[in-house]
Amino acid sequence: MSSSSAAADGPFGSLHLEHTSTVERTAEELRRAIFEGDIESGTALREVALAESLGVSRPTVREALGILVAEGLATREPHRGVHVSTPEADSVRDVCRARWVLEGAGVRRWREADPDLRNAVHEALRAYTDAVAAEDTYQALNSLHLAFHVSLVGLTGSPRLVAMAENLVLELKLALAQVERIARNAHDQADTHIALVRLLDADDVDAALSFLQTHLEDAERSIIRALGH
Amino acid sequence: MSSSSAAADGPFGSLHLEHTSTVERTAEELRRAIFEGDIESGTALREVALAESLGVSRPTVREALGILVAEGLATREPHRGVHVSTPEADSVRDVCRARWVLEGAGVRRWREADPDLRNAVHEALRAYTDAVAAEDTYQALNSLHLAFHVSLVGLTGSPRLVAMAENLVLELKLALAQVERIARNAHDQADTHIALVRLLDADDVDAALSFLQTHLEDAERSIIRALGH
DNA sequence: GTCTCAGAATTGTCAGACAACCTGACAAGG
């Protein structure tokens, strides 16, 4: 696996060509529209309408919808089409519980973790706090905040666990897109994360764990409260 | 959510019609062929060949292949087609490490877990040991063995974690299909699992955890050794 | 032996079509 900061995967390891298929671009555009709030949760994603609206064929749209369904951002019912998922309180609870399992596993391995991975956590935190200081857009802040949490899972060194965490984060972004007004909390959370990393740097894993747990529980509660209203 | 044993979702809650699409049946048939050993790992899954061989159209095959790729059973390279994944030692290690995180999380929650979930573990174990006693087929034994491990993850009560575990198990089945000769170990493992559940019933979670860890590490080693040959 | 290049094979995407199915409404009958 390529580590961060332009590792040398051969002479041209840093090069990367965006080999994006039409299907992938379609899926990405749908994701953006969902997270941006252009498409409300629950709305039907009609194949023909999307096809002519995006200028692609129906099979392409269909395949892209399959991706979204696999990611949990939408649900497909036979002969009834696919609809954007509506985050229920139950699913938010489940996502947060799963998050705690994955991120906790990462934090528990802080000491044994590869220094590169520990560094990745620091970088993710810095990217987030910088964006907060620069008063970046709401979506950018969200992405960086969640990227930090994923970097915690990265401490396990397991690509599959990271992939799972990224999927969970996608669902969380969907839920957050429903409750834009949490944006003002983003700044407060920056301090919380700094404190967490400080505990880790002091090798106080147990304290970091319980700190993380309460942080995740707080997030769960605040999202559910915002949704329930 | 409907609980087990014919819950009353209205007057006809126990009824359930299998709503299987052609795509799903195609994917299932491919999975069967892979796990059964009809298709070796690494072989190319050509769309037209599969289409006329299965009596379905190319788009249908294509969509089914997309499912397999999403499950990790196959890999797709742009313009080069999809091939059955070849389990590397690295990926087996990763799957087992991820398994440890998920199953460990389940075991850790043994005491707080819903009695139904604890019962599900007992039932999964019994189904497995019964099959071992009846000298069932190799694949059936494998499925039941892995189903037991998934039932441990079920202790978390998180559908998403269970889904992740099921995905990992699929990859493991792919690896095991490559090394049929581990079959004779299945009987020995039954005793191991009985011992694990006995520790749980005694509420000795810590002992169960370390027991599980060594069991998973043993499995990892034996699979990798068998693959490496 | 290595390089180059035309042709075959395969995938990615498209257009059009049809059957199966869901939804809603309306009439018929208890």
Next chain:
DNA sequence: CCTTGTCAGGTTGTCTGACAATTCTGAGAC
């Protein structure tokens, strides 16, 4: 009033056929 039968409209599931882009293959040139 409530249930059932029927029909029209729209949507999905699947098929057929096609074409461009890309990759693989093998023969010929140096």
